[in-house]
Amino acid sequence: MSQNLIQNTIVFVKEKLEGAEAGHDWFHIERVWKLSKKIAGAENCNLEVVELSALLHDIADPKFHDGDETLALKISNEFLKSQNVSDELIEQVLFIIKNISFKNRGEVPDVLPIELQIVQDADRIDAIGAIGIARTFNFGGFKNNLMYHPDIQPKLNMAKEEYKKSQGTTINHFHEKLLLLKDLMNTKTGKDLAQERHDFMLNFLDQFSREWNVE
Secondary structure, three states: OOHHHHHHHHHHHHHHOOOOOHHHOHHHHHHHHHHHHHHHOOOOOOHHHHHHHHHHOOOOOHHHOOOOOOHHHHHHHHHHHHOOOOHHHHHHHHHHHHHOOOOOHHHOOOOOOHHHHHHHHHHHHOOOHHHHHHHHHHHHHHOOOOOOOOOOOOOOOOOHHHHHHOOOOHHHHHHHOHHHHHHHOOOHHHHHHHHHHHHHHHHHHHHHHHHHOOO
């Protein structure tokens, strides 16, 4: 694996995400990259595909680009071609970027490459636990969403388009997505890491409820 390619990708991603919303900035990418390498250590996989996919997976998150799901693919493709990466490797990376998202889970193939399983687990792990809580409230503030409203119930099993347009509360997002992620992990390492973070979120939600209701 070319360390120059990985370093060039890091520089590129840092530049592209300068000024990004704090839950989807370079530091999110860095954590997912490190988590991906940690998970990959227990799997038989192409580490170069894993690292490149982890670094590029949120290069143009559709949430911040009018829902455009093709922009990240275009940017990643152009960058990798500029680095003289093989067409085969580019195809593998773009497949992961296209299929990693929670909202797209109903559209992916039944059998996923191990590299996608690894990066997907890493991305989902960074969405839960203490970091996940911080990211969720940061994004809720960014969108000016309510933290919580007792009369607004979570919407479970939303279709993709409904999920994309949802303006629910930040607390409801835990029930609509974050608490579901533990059982969607692909790898053993991912499942082990997710369990502790899942339990932390449950404790937080219990504490939040007691404080909200002034118990």
